[in-house]
Amino acid sequence: MTAEIRMRAVDYSLFYGDFKALNSISLDIPTYRISAFIGPSGCGKSTFLRSFNRMNDLIPGVTTSGKVLLDGNDVSKEDVVNLRRKVGMVFQRPNPFPKSIFDNVAYGPRLHGTKNRSDLAVIVERSLKGAALWDEVKDDLGKSGMSLSGGQQQRLCIARAIAVEPEVILMDEPASALDPVATLKIEELMNVLKKNYTIAIVTHNMQQAARVSDYTAFLLTDENRAGNLIEFGPTKQIFTTPSDSRTEDYISGRFG
Amino acid sequence: MTRESFDRELQDVKRKLFQVTGEVRKNLTASVKYLDNRDMQGASMIIESDEMVNLKCLEIEERCLNIIATQQPVATDLRLLFSILQITTEVERIGDYAKGIARISQKIGPGKLVKPLVDIPRMEEIAGLMLDDAIRAFTEDDEQAARKIPARDMQIDVLYNQVHRVLLTFTMEKPTNIEEIMMLDWVAHNIERVGARVVNICERVIFTVTGVSVDLN
Numbered sequence: 001m002t003a004e005i006r007m008r009a010v011d012y013s014l015f016y017g018d019f020k021a022l023n024s025i026s027l028d029i030p031t032y033r034i035s036a037f038i039g040p041s042g043c044g045k046s047t048f049l050r051s052f053n054r055m056n057d058l059i060p061g062v063t064t065s066g067k068v069l070l071d072g073n074d075v076s077k078e079d080v081v082n083l084r085r086k087v088g089m090v091f092q093r094p095n096p097f098p099k100s101i102f103d104n105v106a107y108g109p110r111l112h113g114t115k116n117r118s119d120l121a122v123i124v125e126r127s128l129k130g131a132a133l134w135d136e137v138k139d140d141l142g143k144s145g146m147s148l149s150g151g152q153q154q155r156l157c158i159a160r161a162i163a164v165e166p167e168v169i170l171m172d173e174p175a176s177a178l179d180p181v182a183t184l185k186i187e188e189l190m191n192v193l194k195k196n197y198t199i200a201i202v203t204h205n206m207q208q209a210a211r212v213s214d215y216t217a218f219l220l221t222d223e224n225r226a227g228n229l230i231e232f233g234p235t236k237q238i239f240t241t242p243s244d245s246r247t248e249d250y251i252s253g254r255f256g
Numbered sequence: 257m258t259r260e261s262f263d264r265e266l267q268d269v270k271r272k273l274f275q276v277t278g279e280v281r282k283n284l285t286a287s288v289k290y291l292d293n294r295d296m297q298g299a300s301m302i303i304e305s306d307e308m309v310n311l312k313c314l315e316i317e318e319r320c321l322n323i324i325a326t327q328q329p330v331a332t333d334l335r336l337l338f339s340i341l342q343i344t345t346e347v348e349r350i351g352d353y354a355k356g357i358a359r360i361s362q363k364i365g366p367g368k369l370v371k372p373l374v375d376i377p378r379m380e381e382i383a384g385l386m387l388d389d390a391i392r393a394f395t396e397d398d399e400q401a402a403r404k405i406p407a408r409d410m411q412i413d414v415l416y417n418q419v420h421r422v423l424l425t426f427t428m429e430k431p432t433n434i435e436e437i438m439m440l441d442w443v444a445h446n447i448e449r450v451g452a453r454v455v456n457i458c459e460r461v462i463f464t465v466t467g468v469s470v471d472l473n
Contacts, residue, residue: 240467248331
């Protein structure tokens with residue numbers, strides 16, 4: 001792999017109490033690339049994604065071993081608010097705040113100390129443009145974010161994520177609640193976003209992984225139901241000549 | 257989740273390709289035999305048969321496109337479909353070479369040939385067996401066999417050069433028969449091309465099995 005590495009999991013395991021959910025995963029997330037995590041339900045791909053900005057910290061009983069690194073630094077030692085500014089997240093269901101479009105996007109910058117209205121206006125415009133939503137909402141910034149369509153809401157959430165200028169955007173099934181046209185818009189947007197951001201995405205839709213990602217990781221549970229990384233490599237290779245027969249069986253729809 | 261109907265469809269298309277290759281193989285052998293026997297009716301039958309071959313090849317292509325459009329094949333499945341499409345083209349062209357020989361046969365007419373055929377039937381025999389083995393390697397995913405077959409193409413090339421030389425001397429000996437001699441040279445050329453097409457099929461077999469594109473020509 002020639003690309004620079006933004007995030008890295010090193011021998012990373014995660015436990016829910018006694019239950020091991022992720023088993024010793026080591027994987028590099030290349031900078032300014034889209035890395036997709038695929039695998040059957042329950043394989044731990046979302047859990048793994050959430051490890052990158054410590055979203056699992058919120059779940060009682062979770063312990064981990066090994067490391068997750070951002071730019072070489074252990075994320076467990078970072079201030080979590082600061083970490084989540086650098087590693088943003090977009091969820092499966094669009095979750096705009098019950099606030100105006102403007103306030104949704106300005107929320108993060110305000111939290112991090114930007115109070116000046118005109119500074120915020122610049123950030124809001126830049127972020128909405130970055131999320132390919134500006135043209136559709138520029139005359140209605142005072143309108144509630146909840147009044148937008150599902151696809152627009154998801155792009156609003158992406159605008160909210162990039163408003164704080166993160167290095168990495170984590171996307172957990174970002175298009176699974178959207179119709180095909182809105183899905184393709186999000187996929188197009190991801191392609192644009194990767195010029196400035198490193199993206200990791202969890203998707204159930206293998207064709208989506210094949211379409212949008214540069215690298216693909218395949219995870220699968222072992223006999224103890226712990227998620228293991230089976231294969232990680234360039235998406236082109238994973239979808240044409242996977243090296244592990246389990247990957248081949250999964251992507252060709254023969255199990256899972 | 258299994259994909260039984262998808263697997264069945266893939267295997268069925270593969271079987272169709274195997275069958276149409278069998279027809280092309282028969283036409284190839286017959287084309288040289290009818291040329292040798294001056295069998296004009298036989299030559300017509302080959303030309304008619306090739307129309308059916310073309311239709312069957314188009315049907316295979318259509319089914320492959322349908323599978324790609326509706327089933328989103330990946331990995332081995334995708335490579336297999338890609339190879340079926342390419343091998344179908346190779347087989348269809350081999351069919352055209354057989355038809356070309358039948359046409360030449362008709363053009364030369366029912367009279368005695370300017371010289372008895374010696375090396376041309378040999379070339380056809382080697383090319384035909386190579387085709388048999390290549391399509392068998394394809395149906396059995398036999399990469400090793402596919403790697404060995406192309407070496408035999410050399411024998412065809414040696415014979416082709418020999419035929420070419422002999423016919424060249426004939427043009428000097430019998431200048432009145434130049435047209436027929438040139439047509440016989442074209443027959444040999446067609447068979448030489450069959451050998452090259454079979455080598456392409458072998459390359460596709462290796463690609464299907466390993467995912468690596470190789471140049472064996």
